[in-house]
Amino acid sequence: MISLDVALTLPRFELRVETDLAGGGVAVLGPSGAGKTSLLETIAGLRPRARGRVVVEGAVLMDDASGVRLPPEARRIGYVPQDALLFPHQSVGDNVRFGLRSGARSGLFDELVEILEIAPLIRRSPAAISGGERQRVALARALATEPRLLLLDEPLAALDVELKGRILPYLLRVRDALRVPFLYVTHNAGEAAVIAEEALLLREGSVVRQGPTEAVLAAMTGEHVDPAARYENVLAGALEPRAAGMETATFHAGGARLIVPATPTEAAPGRTVFTVAPEEILVSERPPERVSARNRLFGRVMSVRETPDGTWLRVHAEGIAWTVRLTHAAEEELAIAPGAGVWLTIKAHAFHRLA
């Protein structure tokens, strides 16, 4: 349980967040400059001017009413910023050890090195490893403090899609194996959907929406809250072992059995994650016949939203909520309304593997 009631005066507006979060994975969404990073810094104790109350898993970190204000070093809040911020004068191993407390349980270091697969990097300098590796090391370092709460500030934003594919499974693994609650700031709705059960949407310092991630994303789709946001479909599921010589593979996500490109089998930890861009999904009223695309799903339209850059549909098909983007002309021709049954057609190669 994370209970926040904080205020902080920022140059353009007042950050004012009063909310209770269940404490699993929480996505913090919102446009640039909405106060997302300031909120994380307030929780971490890095904003001396913040006011209010922060309680994490029963521990009062800050409470103006009773005069409690723990310094950052006493809060045990793990923080992973966008640019990792590894200490450049220390090896990767020393960076991770930096977070170990004197009373840390033995074996923690080895466990983190194993979960995040950084053993080959231990002796290297942070300058000599890739962006995705740096993020993994920063994550290990934050986890070494055995934090009450992890704050992840767009840890994937600085990475390209291929690198993201290398870090996302580790985040999922950390979430599932270590059960540390976290706040995850992101611009990417797809990432939020796959990693967090709960989401809150910030705009100009205030929470404008909060609830289950899927519901917040559905309400956000097409809403012009964030020009930089990407509404990819991100699907987490299990990949069937590839049959020899096949160029496609079968991927189970939600209730769907999808045909995706076969990728070289590698030791991918945990679940497999694929994305599909909203533009890559075809919509038809009748089942498409004799088409080359491998995936045809029947679903129901949940919402339709018009924006200057197209019409956004949320379609529930085979246990998955899909985001689909159509041109205005296409939407007019199809005359789609909420509740209508539609067919979605997706090429196998429209699926890109993230993890």
Add this chain to the structure above:
Amino acid sequence: MTADDLGILWLTVRVAALATVLILPFGVACGWLLARWRGPGRTLAETVMSLPLVLPPTAVGLLLLQALRRNGPAGHLLERAGIELLFTPAAVVLACAVMSFPFLVRFARTAFEEVDPRLLSMARTLGSTPAAAFRRIALPLAWRGILAGTLLAFSRALGEFGATILVAGNIPGRTQTLALAIFQRTHIGQDAAAMRLVVLTVALGFVAVFATESLTRRRARRIGV
């Protein structure tokens, strides 16, 4: 090279080294405060600390002399404590320290300013107190700049003349450093003897500045500028 020359060299190196060691903790502390302090008075403090850079050394020497003479503000206290400072080797150390202090502070300040403050915040979230973050992050990241500043301060101390001659005089074997001896020997027409000392100062200065330069260059390469 005579025994006299070597005696002068030894005295010079000793007082310059002592002065440098003396100002090191204060210089690092002032550099850190100037780099981090965002409140009022920052420019004023910086200006005051840099004054010895722009004032004629003799002016600084005269101010020190006024402060340290028997009925001066500091001299009064020293006398009560039974300490004789003026015209002693200790006065040379003091003059050198005052004149080279701004060099150290400027280098230390720049070195600390190059340390990303977010790294210090990060160290705090990882359990470091402010003092530990300074020791484990700021100092190791800034040490090259601090060392360069220390070497430059040392070089400045080696050549100190104006302030020294006013507070310590020019007493052979006691307060006469290389710079003072060169002046004196030239003054009495011993140009060749003065020249031998010049060669010594060139060698000393060369080593110190060369070390400073190579340190700064390596630092620049490391941070990619």
